[in-house]
Amino acid sequence: MKKDKYLKELTINETQKRHGDNTKKDVMKIQSWLSLYAIQNPESGTVTGIDGDFGPATEKAVKNFQKATKSSQNGIVTPQLFEKLCEGMKDAFERPLQSITLRNAMVEAAENHLRNAPFELEIKGQSNSGPWVRAYMDGHDGSPWYWCMGFAQTILDQAASALGKDFRSLxxxxxxxxxxxxxxxxxxxxxxxxxxxxxxxxxxxGDFFLLQKSRYDWTHTGIIISVGNDVIETIEGNTNQAGSRNGIAVLKRTRNFRKSKLDVFSIEPLV
Structure with missing residues (x-):
């Protein structure tokens, strides 16, 4: 893959613990993944502040994660435990694709990401933040970094790379x-x-939809996964239940293309 900054989200430099010789950046990654875990497991008690301070709240959140995953409840985050925290991203990016055509690989890759619940966080008052956003946006995050195209291109890159192709030719x-x-x-x-x-x-x-604001201005994108008589099904990033271009998650949506200004970018030359 050409977009490989996700790899930085899958590791910490060394063990982190309360009263330890901690690295603020690694602690923030731990706190971020603890909060992301709670989105799929709201009863887990792993939500905590994302401030880089490995204090008693973070220690308790770690112990709650360890309890939920049947690990030793010592509140210490080793590199091995961190791998458990971010295993969803590893699965999304590294699960081998079985499809042998680009269009099918696009759908398969998008569905793999969707299954692992990519979600943004708010960190230091900045939306569009956190590990998933940085993975899609090549290390960038924060409020200005709308990530719908970053997500869509990640899927294209992943699918194309699996078939020995370079999406940048398209x-x-x-x-x-x-x-x-x-x-x-x-x-x-x-x-x-x-x-x-x-x-x-x-x-x-596998094609991209582009939501048109005006003739040469588009505000949102996503991957088309199926086409019906009046609607398309999509998987798109940085969206919400209303289809916003600045939402919070990767979601599967149904869009009425007869009532929306949806231009379509074809990936056919790469197929």
């Missing part, structure tokens, strides 16, 4: 919907929403 590495939209126009790969409505067959699983 589009540049970017976090901008506008860049992908204008690239699609210049290469003849972007179908406007008016045509999409009249001929849904132009959309195929």
């Amino acid at each position: 589009m540049p590495l970017t976090y901008s919907c506008d860049t992908v939209g204008t690239t699609g126009l210049s290469k003849g790969l972007l179908t406007r929403y008016q045509t999409v409505r009249n001929n849904p067959s132009v959309m195929k699983p």
Whole structure:
């Protein structure tokens, strides 16, 4: 994969514990993963502040995680325990894809990520933060870093790489919907929403949708995984139940393409 910054989210430099010789950055990673674990396991009691201080609250959250995962409840985070904390990301990025076509691999990779519940955090008052955002955005996070394109390109990169292809032959590495939209126009790969409505067959699983604000301004993107008569099913990042371009998670959504301005970027040349 070309987008490999996720690897930094899977390790800590050394064991971290209360009253230990701790590294603030590693403690914040631990606190982040403890809070992310609680999103899928709300009864676990692992939510804690993300401030880099391994105090009594973090120690208790670690013990609660250890209890939930049937580990020794000593409140100490070894590199091995940290691997358990972030095993969902490792699975999402490194589970071997079984598909032999790019379109199927796109859907498979997107579903693998969805299953592991990528979610953003708010850290030091900044939304769009945390391990998942940094993994998709090549190390960047914070409120300005809308991550829907980062997620979509990660899926494309993962699927293409599994088949020995480089996604950058199709589009540049970017976090901008506008860049992908204008690239699609210049290469003849972007179908406007008016045509999409009249001929849904132009959309195929694995293609990107681009939500159009104006003719040359797009505000959100995601991966199309299935196409129906009036709706598409998608997997998209930085969204919520309302389909926001600045939401909180990777979600599977259903969108009515006949009522939305959804342009479509085709990945066909890479297929």
